[in-house]
Amino acid sequence: MKELKILAVVVFFTLVTYWGVEPYAHSQMHKHVEGHDFTYQDINASGVKGDPAKGKNLIAACAGCHGIKSQGMKAPMDAMGASAAYGVNPPDLSNAGAIFDEKFLIAFLQNPAHTAKAKPNFAMPPSAASAQDAADIVAYLKSIAPKEVSPKEAYVTACGRCHANSYGKWTQIGDIPKTKGNIKTGNDVALAQFKINVAKYQDKLADYMGKLPPDLKIIARARSKHYLETFVEDPQSHLPGTAMPRVGLTKEGFEKVYAYLESTGDPSKPLREKTGPIVLGFFLIFTLLAYGWYKSQWKGLK
Amino acid sequence: MAHFDPNARPFSKKWLNERLAVETLERVLSTEYWIPKNINFLWAMGMVLAATFGLLVISGIFLLMYYIPDTQKAFDSVNYTIMSQVGYGWLWRHIHGVAASVVFLIIYIHMFTGIYYGSYKKGREMIWISGMLLFVTFSGEAFAGYVLPWGQMSYWAGMVITNLFEGFSADFMGGALNFPGLVEWIRGDYVPGQAFIGRFFMLHVFLMPLVIIALIVLHFGALRIPHVNNQDGEEIDFEAEAEKWKAGHRKESKVIPFKPVFLSKDVFVLGIYFLFFFYLVFYHFEFAMDPVNFDPADGLKTPPHIYPEWYFLWSYEVLRAFSKNPGLVWFGFAQVIFFLLPFLDRSPNVAPASRRGPFKIWFWLLLIDMIGLTILGKLPPVGIFTPIGTTFAYIFIALWFALPFITKMEKPVGGK
Numbered sequence: 001m002k003e004l005k006i007l008a009v010v011v012f013f014t015l016v017t018y019w020g021v022e023p024y025a026h027s028q029m030h031k032h033v034e035g036h037d038f039t040y041q042d043i044n045a046s047g048v049k050g051d052p053a054k055g056k057n058l059i060a061a062c063a064g065c066h067g068i069k070s071q072g073m074k075a076p077m078d079a080m081g082a083s084a085a086y087g088v089n090p091p092d093l094s095n096a097g098a099i100f101d102e103k104f105l106i107a108f109l110q111n112p113a114h115t116a117k118a119k120p121n122f123a124m125p126p127s128a129a130s131a132q133d134a135a136d137i138v139a140y141l142k143s144i145a146p147k148e149v150s151p152k153e154a155y156v157t158a159c160g161r162c163h164a165n166s167y168g169k170w171t172q173i174g175d176i177p178k179t180k181g182n183i184k185t186g187n188d189v190a191l192a193q194f195k196i197n198v199a200k201y202q203d204k205l206a207d208y209m210g211k212l213p214p215d216l217k218i219i220a221r222a223r224s225k226h227y228l229e230t231f232v233e234d235p236q237s238h239l240p241g242t243a244m245p246r247v248g249l250t251k252e253g254f255e256k257v258y259a260y261l262e263s264t265g266d267p268s269k270p271l272r273e274k275t276g277p278i279v280l281g282f283f284l285i286f287t288l289l290a291y292g293w294y295k296s297q298w299k300g301l302k
Numbered sequence: 303m304a305h306f307d308p309n310a311r312p313f314s315k316k317w318l319n320e321r322l323a324v325e326t327l328e329r330v331l332s333t334e335y336w337i338p339k340n341i342n343f344l345w346a347m348g349m350v351l352a353a354t355f356g357l358l359v360i361s362g363i364f365l366l367m368y369y370i371p372d373t374q375k376a377f378d379s380v381n382y383t384i385m386s387q388v389g390y391g392w393l394w395r396h397i398h399g400v401a402a403s404v405v406f407l408i409i410y411i412h413m414f415t416g417i418y419y420g421s422y423k424k425g426r427e428m429i430w431i432s433g434m435l436l437f438v439t440f441s442g443e444a445f446a447g448y449v450l451p452w453g454q455m456s457y458w459a460g461m462v463i464t465n466l467f468e469g470f471s472a473d474f475m476g477g478a479l480n481f482p483g484l485v486e487w488i489r490g491d492y493v494p495g496q497a498f499i500g501r502f503f504m505l506h507v508f509l510m511p512l513v514i515i516a517l518i519v520l521h522f523g524a525l526r527i528p529h530v531n532n533q534d535g536e537e538i539d540f541e542a543e544a545e546k547w548k549a550g551h552r553k554e555s556k557v558i559p560f561k562p563v564f565l566s567k568d569v570f571v572l573g574i575y576f577l578f579f580f581y582l583v584f585y586h587f588e589f590a591m592d593p594v595n596f597d598p599a600d601g602l603k604t605p606p607h608i609y610p611e612w613y614f615l616w617s618y619e620v621l622r623a624f625s626k627n628p629g630l631v632w633f634g635f636a637q638v639i640f641f642l643l644p645f646l647d648r649s650p651n652v653a654p655a656s657r658r659g660p661f662k663i664w665f666w667l668l669l670i671d672m673i674g675l676t677i678l679g680k681l682p683p684v685g686i687f688t689p690i691g692t693t694f695a696y697i698f699i700a701l702w703f704a705l706p707f708i709t710k711m712e713k714p715v716g717g718k
């Protein structure tokens with residue numbers, strides 16, 4: 001019994017220390033930002049109903065910059081050309097209707113920089129003349145959106161033009177290609193060429209954004225999920241004045257993006273969850289056997 | 303002349319005994335290494351420490367196979383290669399990271415056990431001093447290891463800590479104690495860079511572990527003659543008690559042999575410890591692997607909060623509580639003062655603190671003060687935290703100055 005009392009004292013002081021240096025210290029170091037479940041309360045709903053058929057006719061206004069691969073519309077410029085023109089590659093819109101919030105998009109098409117809380121140099125100009133036009137275009141985008149968007153596709157559409165993810169083999173201009181080097185020299189000219197393009201793109205992007213957006217390869221370990229969620233919902237809430245725009249994801253859209261970030265940043269999670277109980281089970285049996293041995297050795301000693 | 307039986311079968315017990323004295327060795331080191339019966343699980347912490355060091359070495363060896371000490375590659379070699387490409391590499395890394403943190407928790411428990419029961423005096427001074435040397439080398443080892451993954455905290459903690467070697471400020475005594483050149487000499491560059499990572503890599507995987515192993519041997523050796531203390535600080539006649547045990551009076555004898563009797567309890571405590579440890583490894587490792595260090599090192603971007611790992615926080619807070627020059631002095635004081643404990647405690651009593659009058663208060667104050675310093679060391683130095691931190695630092699210093707006086711006045715407690 002005395003030993004249990006001693007153990008209680010040790011555990012008590014350990015927990016106080018832990019509480020102080022972890023939960024308490026972190027609550028003092030980082031300001032708390034409340035999440036709003038991607039409801040975008042500062043944006044007023046337009047109240048108009050969109051018509052996808054009308055939207056289809058208006059989409060030419062977008063095709064001057066964006067591709068919609070699922071509808072067989074290629075982007076007018078490749079990533080390199082687009083970055084030379086705008087500083088950043090406009091995303092393909094095939095999945096836009098599935099991951100972005102409807103209310104956000106309608107406001108965004110009329111007034112992109114303001115809605116995205118971006119810098120005035122935001123590369124996309126207002127592209128819908130009225131709320132009605134905007135609602136029609138968004139209705140069209142939603143009508144062509146696939147039922148299922150993979151985590152990677154969500155990431156590419158929402159973040160991929162700015163953020164590389166090297167552990168996911170993603171660069172801002174696309175996946176790192178599988179190339180074959182020259183066997184005699186060991187040189188891989190195609191890969192080297194690709195890397196030059198990435199470098200050029202990144203230079204342009206850094207000029208446009210003021211800095212190079214970080215590689216999100218392991219951001220899932222560097223930031224809590226709560227941080228990422230509230231940061232993506234509104235970057236200004238954590239980094240006032242930052243150049244990263246509010247991208248306008250829905251809650252489900254964010255979960256997709258997060259699943260991708262976790263798959264590159266914390267890929268051992270599934271295996272960890274599977275191995276944990278086995279290892280703990282092993283040590284539980286070990287401890288029980290050790291207890292038996294201890295009791296047998298100490299029998300009649302006191 | 304030694305006697306060698308020409309007929310002894312090679313590698314038989316007899317053959318080995320003649321050459322290596324294996325049975326004598328086993329007797330001296332385990333079956334007749336006597337431990338007092340009157341001890342609690344806190345006396346298993348040394349074994350827990352040895353086991354944790356074992357875990358660090360084994361997991362470290364696996365990490366070492368893939369880690370690349372290069373400023374351009376270190377981060378990805380750890381966070382990509384080890385964490386996702388090497389089978390179970392993440393497990394080794396989590397074991398290594400959690401063990402590096404938990405080992406300090408156990409070290410502190412082990413130290414405070416020694417302080418509580420007065421296990422540092424009357425023949426046990428060298429155990430205490432070799433233990434403190436282990437504390438210092440483990441601190442160096444952990445600091446060096448923290449540099450290796452080359453994340454933001456690796457870089458900036460490396461920057462801040464090496465800056466300490468600059469010494470006193472340039473306006474003090476005409477700059478006679480100001481050594482900016484020393485900082486660059488240690489780093490091998492103006493800022494932490496390739497030379498820095500190479501040096502700390504060598505220290506972390508070779509020199510420091512070597513010294514630690516040597517010190518563990520010294521620590522164990524220092525235990526052999528005085529034997530371990532017990533819950534009442536009772537002075538035991540180990541020879542006489544051992545005779546009782548050997549004569550079969552197991553109940554009457556105050557001692558037990560290390561193997562198998564004490565070992566059986568050690569192993570049981572280890573089992574419980576491993577349950578706790580692997581729970582942390584699988585489900586609660588963030589405290590040991592700071593998220594900030596998953597941002598790659600960036601010399602142009604100072605993190606908003608730079609803090610050392612939790613086990614350095616109390617002395618870091620002593621440093622922060624003062625302005626530059628006195629801060630350095632008291633920081634140095636905090637680093638060495640524990641070495642002097644056996645000589646600052648002037649009382650001849652070897653007894654649990656609870657029976658030692660004022661020393662009892664001293665013990666609990668020291669513990670609470672150091673936990674307070676630890677917590678404040680992580681909090682940003684703003685508002686109310688600054689004066690509280692300074693107060694705790696003053697209390698820490700005052701406690702050590704008071705120790706010789708309160709122990710001198712201590713009444714002898716009748717030895718049981």
Ligand code: HEM
Pocket residue numbers: 355358359360361362363365366369380395398399401402405440443444445447448449450451506507511591595
């Ligand atoms: C002698 C055996 C050891 C070897 C071979 C070894 C090897 C390594 C290697 C290669 C790394 C870099 C990979 C990584 O960051 O995970 C590392 C990291 C580290 N080591 Fe060790 N190590 C040993 C013992 C220790 C000890 C005794 C401690 C502390 C008490 C320690 C503390 C650390 C820490 C704090 C890190 C950084 C961990 C992280 O951020 O993930 N190591 N070690």
